[in-house]
Amino acid sequence: MPTFHLRCNKSLHSLFKYRTIHMNSSLYRSLNSPSTPAFYKLQHSNIEDYYYSALHRCKTIKQLLGIHAQVNKIGVNQRISVAIKLVNKYAEYRNVENARLVFDRMSGNNACQVFEKMSEHNILLWNAMLAGYASHGLSEETITLYYQMQIEGMSPDEFTFSIVLKVCASPLVLQEGKKIHSHIVKKMGLESGVVVATGLVDMYVKCGSIEDAQQVFDKMPERNVVSWTAMLRGYVQNGQGIEALKMFNQMQLGEEIPNSFTTVNVLAACGQLGYLHQGKWIHAYVIRSGFESDCFIGPALINMYANCNSIFDGCQMFDKISKRDVFSWTSIIGACAQNGYAHEALANFKDMQLQSINPNSVTLLSVIMACTNIGNLTYGRCVHGYVLRRGFQADESVGNSVLTMYAKCHTIEVASTLFQKMARRNVVSWNAMITGYTQIGYHNDALTIFHQMVELENMKPDQVTVVSALSSCSHLGALQKGKWIHEYIIRSGFAIDVFIGAALIDMYAKCGSIDIAHQVFQKMCKKNVVVWSALIAGYGMHGHGHSALALFAEMKQLGTKPNHATFISILSACSHAGLVEEGWYCFHSMQQDYCIAPMMKHYACMVDLLGRAGHLDEAQDFIKRMPLEPDSSIWGALLAACKIHSNIVLGQHVAGHLLNLNPEDPGYYVLLSNIYAAAGKWENVERVRSLMKDSGLKKTPGCSVIEVKNNIHSFLTGDRSHPQSKKIYATLQSLAGQMEDLGYVPDTNVVLHDVDEEMKEHLLLYHSEKLAIAFGLISTCAGASIQIRKNLRVCSDCHTATKFISRIVRREIIVRDANRFHHFKDGLCSCGDYW
Structure with a gap:
C-alpha cells in the first residue's frame, strides 16, 4: 500500500467540521496521533461512522486522497465499511487503481489478523470492487476478479451475479456469460431468483441470443416488470416486433402493469413493423396511464409515427410537448430527415439552437443526413464547422457521417483529406470512401481503397463494403478483380446472403460470365426477388431472352412475386432478343396480374422493343396512348430505332422532341447526324454538327x-x-x-x-x-x-x-x-x- 503524502487542506477541515457524529477538538487531535490512549478508548463504530460520513461528503479526488491519508494514519483503513466506501469513491472518480489497492489490502490475510473477517461484510467489499471495474467497462478485469473470488472461497450473492452478467452483455464475452450461467444453475441454485434471472435475460438479449433469453424467461417462476421489459426489448432489438407485441399482450393478461420503459419499447416495435393503428392504440394507453409526461415517451411517440410514415402525427406530438429537451428535438429532426423532409429537419435544427438547446451527437447525425440527402453542401460545411468547434469530431459516428456527406455530395477530395487525417478508421469510414468513389464513377479508385483496406490495413469489410466493391467491378468489367473479391468472400467466411449473392450475380453477368452467374444463383439457399431479377437481367444483357423468360416463369411458380425492377429486366430481355409477343404479354401481366402501374422505364423498354423489331408505327402509337408525358428516355429509344432502320423522316420528328427536352445532351445530336450520314445527306450532317459546336457540345469518343x-x-x-x-x-x-x-x-x-x-x-x-x-x-x-x-x-x-x-x-x-x-x-x- 503506497503512502499518501497529503495533508488535509482547508476544504478537508471544513468537511470534517460538518461531520454527522459530534467529535470534540481533543478527540480530533487524538485522531492525528493513533498511538495515544484516546484512540484505543474510542468505540470502533464511532470512528467508522465518522470517516464513512466524511467519505460520503467529499466532492473531489483531492479531498478523497486527503481523507484516505488520515484513514491510513489511524488504522481505520482496516474497517470493512470504510474500505468499501473508499473503493466506491475511487471508482466514482475513475481511479480504479487506488480502489484495487484498498481492496487488495483489506481482502488480504494481514487485515484478518487485526479484525475478524465476516463473510457477510467481505462480500460487500468484493461486490464494490467488481462494480468499480464494471462501471468503467473493464469486463476482463471484472470476470477475472469473479473467478478469483471463487478460488478464495467467497460465495457470490445475487448482486455479484447481476454485476458480472452486465459485463458479459456483449457478443465478445458471451461464452464467459454462459459459463457464469452454468455456475448459477449447477452450484448456486439462484436461477429462479428474479434479480439474477433478469440479469441473464438482459445479458442474452444484448448479445443477440434471443433464444437463450427466452429459455431463461420461460423458466422464471416469478417475473416483475423489469423482467418483462428486458425480454420485450430483446425482441425489438432483434427485429422481432410481432413477438414483442405478443409479449406486451401476455404481460397485461398476467396482470403485470407495464412501466414507461416497457411502453417505449412497445412503441419501437410498432414503428419497426409500420403498425400505425397499434401505435395509436399504445398512444391512447400512454395517455390513460399518465405516462405522457415522461421525458422518454414523447420522443418514442415521434419516432413511432415517423417510422409508420405518419410524419404529420409525429409533428403534432412534438407540438404538444410543453418542455422540449434535446431528446424531443432530436426525435423530430431525425423523423424529418429519415422521411424525406430534409428542409424541415434543418429548419427544426435552427429553431432548436434559437431555444438554446445544445444538440448531441445523435442530433448532428440527423442534421448531417439531411444535408447529404438534399446535397446542401453549404449548410453541411456549417454543420461541419460546428462539429469541429464543439469537439464532436472525436465521435466516430459523427466523423463518419461528415465523411459520407462530402463523398455523396461529390466533394471526394475533401472526403479523402478527412479520411487520411482520421486517427481511427472503422469499417464505416472505409465504406464511406468506397461507396463515394463508386457513386461518382471512380471505380478504379474504389477498388484501390478496397485493396488497401483488406490487404494493407487488415480491416475486415462488411456486407456494404463487399457489395460496393463488386459494383465497381461490374462497371469496369473487371472480371479478375471480381473473382478475387469472390474468393476473399469465401475465405473470410462471409455468408452469401441475398445482397452479396445478387451483387455477385450482377458482377459476373456484367463481366461476361453468365454461366458463373448462374452457378452462384444455383448455390444460394435463399433467393428473394432481387436475386431472381439480377439473373433475369443478366440473361437479358447476354441476349438469352428465352432463358430469361423461363427463369421468370420458374420464379413465379415458386411463389416469388415480381416487382417493378423484375419487369424492367424481363422487358429488356425481350427487347434484346426481339421477342415482341412475349414482351406484350409481360407488360399486360404486370398490370393485370400484379397490379403494378408501369413507370417511365417500363414504357421505354416497350418502345425499345417495338422500335428494334422495326414496328416504328406501333411504337409511335404506343407513345401517344401513354398516360405519362414521354421523357427523353422514350424519345431516345425511338430515335435509336430510327437510326437502326434508317427512317429519316421520323428521326427528324423525334429529334425535335429530344432537343427541346434535353438540348445539352450531345448523344441525340450524334444520333440525328448519323441518320443523315447513313442516307448521304452531308449538308444536314454539317448543319447538325455546326449546331453542336455552337452549343459547346462535343461527341463522346468511342473507347x-x-x-x-x-x-x-x-x-x-x-x-x-x-x-x-x-x-x-x-x-x-x-x-x-x-x-x-x-x-x-x-x-x-x-x-x-x-x-x-x-x-x-x-x-x-x-x-x-x-x-x-x-x-x-x-x-x-x-x-x-x-x-x-x-x-x-x-x-x-x-x-x-x-x-x-x-x-x-x-x-x-x-x-x-x-x-x-x-x-x-x-x-x-x-x-x-x-x-
Missing part, C-alpha cells in the same frame, strides 16, 4: 477497354499511345488480309465522314474495339477468351469483323457495348445479328 493481368488498358479510335501500338497495328493489318481472303467486305456506310472509300476502310480498321482485340491477342495465351468493353453501341462493321476474327484465331471474343453482350465464336455471334 474500348480490356483487362489483362489485373491491369486495365484503354483504346480510342486510331489510338497510337499504347506502348505496344506497333505490334497492335501490325496484328490488325495481318488480320485484315486473312479476313478479306474469307470474304470480309468493310461496311463503309458506318463511316460518318464525307471521305473517299479508301480512307473509310482505313478508318474502319482502327476502331477502338479492333485495337483492343488485337492487344488481347498479343497479350494472352493461345486459345484464351478475350473480353472487351465499349462505351458506345458496337458498329455493324466491327460486329462483322469480330465474327471473322473469332473464326481465324479460334477464340471466343466477348464484347460488352452500351446495350448488351456479344459472344463471338467460330464466326458467329450470340445475338444472331440482332442488336
Whole structure:
C-alpha cells in the first residue's frame, strides 16, 4: 500500500467540521496521533461512522486522497465499511487503481489478523470492487476478479451475479456469460431468483441470443416488470416486433402493469413493423396511464409515427410537448430527415439552437443526413464547422457521417483529406470512401481503397463494403478483380446472403460470365426477388431472352412475386432478343396480374422493343396512348430505332422532341447526324454538327477497354499511345488480309465522314474495339477468351469483323457495348445479328 503524502487542506477541515457524529477538538487531535490512549478508548463504530460520513461528503479526488491519508494514519483503513466506501469513491472518480489497492489490502490475510473477517461484510467489499471495474467497462478485469473470488472461497450473492452478467452483455464475452450461467444453475441454485434471472435475460438479449433469453424467461417462476421489459426489448432489438407485441399482450393478461420503459419499447416495435393503428392504440394507453409526461415517451411517440410514415402525427406530438429537451428535438429532426423532409429537419435544427438547446451527437447525425440527402453542401460545411468547434469530431459516428456527406455530395477530395487525417478508421469510414468513389464513377479508385483496406490495413469489410466493391467491378468489367473479391468472400467466411449473392450475380453477368452467374444463383439457399431479377437481367444483357423468360416463369411458380425492377429486366430481355409477343404479354401481366402501374422505364423498354423489331408505327402509337408525358428516355429509344432502320423522316420528328427536352445532351445530336450520314445527306450532317459546336457540345469518343493481368488498358479510335501500338497495328493489318481472303467486305456506310472509300476502310480498321482485340491477342495465351468493353453501341462493321476474327484465331471474343453482350465464336455471334 503506497503512502499518501497529503495533508488535509482547508476544504478537508471544513468537511470534517460538518461531520454527522459530534467529535470534540481533543478527540480530533487524538485522531492525528493513533498511538495515544484516546484512540484505543474510542468505540470502533464511532470512528467508522465518522470517516464513512466524511467519505460520503467529499466532492473531489483531492479531498478523497486527503481523507484516505488520515484513514491510513489511524488504522481505520482496516474497517470493512470504510474500505468499501473508499473503493466506491475511487471508482466514482475513475481511479480504479487506488480502489484495487484498498481492496487488495483489506481482502488480504494481514487485515484478518487485526479484525475478524465476516463473510457477510467481505462480500460487500468484493461486490464494490467488481462494480468499480464494471462501471468503467473493464469486463476482463471484472470476470477475472469473479473467478478469483471463487478460488478464495467467497460465495457470490445475487448482486455479484447481476454485476458480472452486465459485463458479459456483449457478443465478445458471451461464452464467459454462459459459463457464469452454468455456475448459477449447477452450484448456486439462484436461477429462479428474479434479480439474477433478469440479469441473464438482459445479458442474452444484448448479445443477440434471443433464444437463450427466452429459455431463461420461460423458466422464471416469478417475473416483475423489469423482467418483462428486458425480454420485450430483446425482441425489438432483434427485429422481432410481432413477438414483442405478443409479449406486451401476455404481460397485461398476467396482470403485470407495464412501466414507461416497457411502453417505449412497445412503441419501437410498432414503428419497426409500420403498425400505425397499434401505435395509436399504445398512444391512447400512454395517455390513460399518465405516462405522457415522461421525458422518454414523447420522443418514442415521434419516432413511432415517423417510422409508420405518419410524419404529420409525429409533428403534432412534438407540438404538444410543453418542455422540449434535446431528446424531443432530436426525435423530430431525425423523423424529418429519415422521411424525406430534409428542409424541415434543418429548419427544426435552427429553431432548436434559437431555444438554446445544445444538440448531441445523435442530433448532428440527423442534421448531417439531411444535408447529404438534399446535397446542401453549404449548410453541411456549417454543420461541419460546428462539429469541429464543439469537439464532436472525436465521435466516430459523427466523423463518419461528415465523411459520407462530402463523398455523396461529390466533394471526394475533401472526403479523402478527412479520411487520411482520421486517427481511427472503422469499417464505416472505409465504406464511406468506397461507396463515394463508386457513386461518382471512380471505380478504379474504389477498388484501390478496397485493396488497401483488406490487404494493407487488415480491416475486415462488411456486407456494404463487399457489395460496393463488386459494383465497381461490374462497371469496369473487371472480371479478375471480381473473382478475387469472390474468393476473399469465401475465405473470410462471409455468408452469401441475398445482397452479396445478387451483387455477385450482377458482377459476373456484367463481366461476361453468365454461366458463373448462374452457378452462384444455383448455390444460394435463399433467393428473394432481387436475386431472381439480377439473373433475369443478366440473361437479358447476354441476349438469352428465352432463358430469361423461363427463369421468370420458374420464379413465379415458386411463389416469388415480381416487382417493378423484375419487369424492367424481363422487358429488356425481350427487347434484346426481339421477342415482341412475349414482351406484350409481360407488360399486360404486370398490370393485370400484379397490379403494378408501369413507370417511365417500363414504357421505354416497350418502345425499345417495338422500335428494334422495326414496328416504328406501333411504337409511335404506343407513345401517344401513354398516360405519362414521354421523357427523353422514350424519345431516345425511338430515335435509336430510327437510326437502326434508317427512317429519316421520323428521326427528324423525334429529334425535335429530344432537343427541346434535353438540348445539352450531345448523344441525340450524334444520333440525328448519323441518320443523315447513313442516307448521304452531308449538308444536314454539317448543319447538325455546326449546331453542336455552337452549343459547346462535343461527341463522346468511342473507347474500348480490356483487362489483362489485373491491369486495365484503354483504346480510342486510331489510338497510337499504347506502348505496344506497333505490334497492335501490325496484328490488325495481318488480320485484315486473312479476313478479306474469307470474304470480309468493310461496311463503309458506318463511316460518318464525307471521305473517299479508301480512307473509310482505313478508318474502319482502327476502331477502338479492333485495337483492343488485337492487344488481347498479343497479350494472352493461345486459345484464351478475350473480353472487351465499349462505351458506345458496337458498329455493324466491327460486329462483322469480330465474327471473322473469332473464326481465324479460334477464340471466343466477348464484347460488352452500351446495350448488351456479344459472344463471338467460330464466326458467329450470340445475338444472331440482332442488336
